[in-house]
Amino acid sequence: MTNVCAAGFDADRVALVRDDPDARLGLLRRLYEPPPDRGARHLPYRRAALAFMGWQVRRGLLNPLTSPAPGSPWWRAVNERLLLDTCEARARTFGEGGEPSTHSAGLSMEFARRPSARTWYRAHNASVVSAYLEHRDLAEQENRVERFFLNVVLVRVLYAHALVAAPRLALSWGAPLAPLLGDPRLGMTGIFLSLSRVLPNSYPLPGDLSRYLDAEHGFGRLLDFGVIRPRFADLYDWSGDELGIPGLRDLLCEDVPAYAWNPAEDEPWNPTPTPLAGLVRRIVPPPRR
Secondary structure: OHHHHHHHHHHHHHHHOOOOHHHHHHHHHHHOOOOOOOOOOOHHHHHHHHHHHHHHHHOOOOOOOOOOOOOOHHHHHHHHHHHHHHHHHHHHHHHHOOOOOOHHHHHHHHHHHOOOHHHHHHHHHHHHHHHHHHOHHHHOOOOHHHHHHHHHHHHHHHHHHHHHHOHHHHHHHHHHHHHHHHOHHHOOOHHHHOOOOOOOOOOOOOOOHHHHHHHOOOHHHHHHHHHHHHHHHHHHHHHHHHHOOHHHHHHEEOOEEOOOOOOOOOHHHOOOOOHHHHHHHHHOOOOOO
16 A cells, blocks of 8 residues: 555656646756755766756657647656656655555666666666657657657667666777766766757657758767667667566567667668768677677
């Protein structure tokens, strides 16, 4: 009964900020602040969590559905799952106790008890992936451009986690540098989680997908197609095991990210590598299976 009541209380707290994007940000900020009698071990991770949500707020993804510029039902649901898990983990760890109501809330409790880069990614990504799987019907309602970038976001957050927890998979011989590059405390995750240089601060994305692919140049494109693309199968397999969510593997079909996406439409995922991307693939090839 305690478990049910605690989960219900957390749901009520999240419901209060549901239609106020800035209040959502404020709630997340408070959830990372330590109780008065505890150390501030969680605060260094708040930057990454707020950066990811801040990008959603700036794009208008979390706007009320009744707003003149309505937000995305899918993004609102995914963000809410992250808030619910974080809220429940804090309540149970620092006050009420009891068992977590969901697997992802349990991983958030592990982070609350033992904060580290690896436990932060496990908590964050388990909440995100669980919401991806739960709200696929909402994702199907997004336009083609948005659905493509839902997959890009997923690929990048999985890869950022691998930099910290599976450095050889992520960066081959560069493994000693990988945990530093992916550490959420150092502000580096903005490189992997943010698409703000490519996507406008508006929703939904208008026009053809090619417009945005052509706009993505430099480091982002090199990362996606030079480093991460050859690792897709290994990355999804490893992430499913690491997060304890085997259904994640079903979101990759024949080496094409297939979340709310027809895998037969593989052209955007298999562009002709630029000379630099081809060089990077040779320099940091994925580890042999």
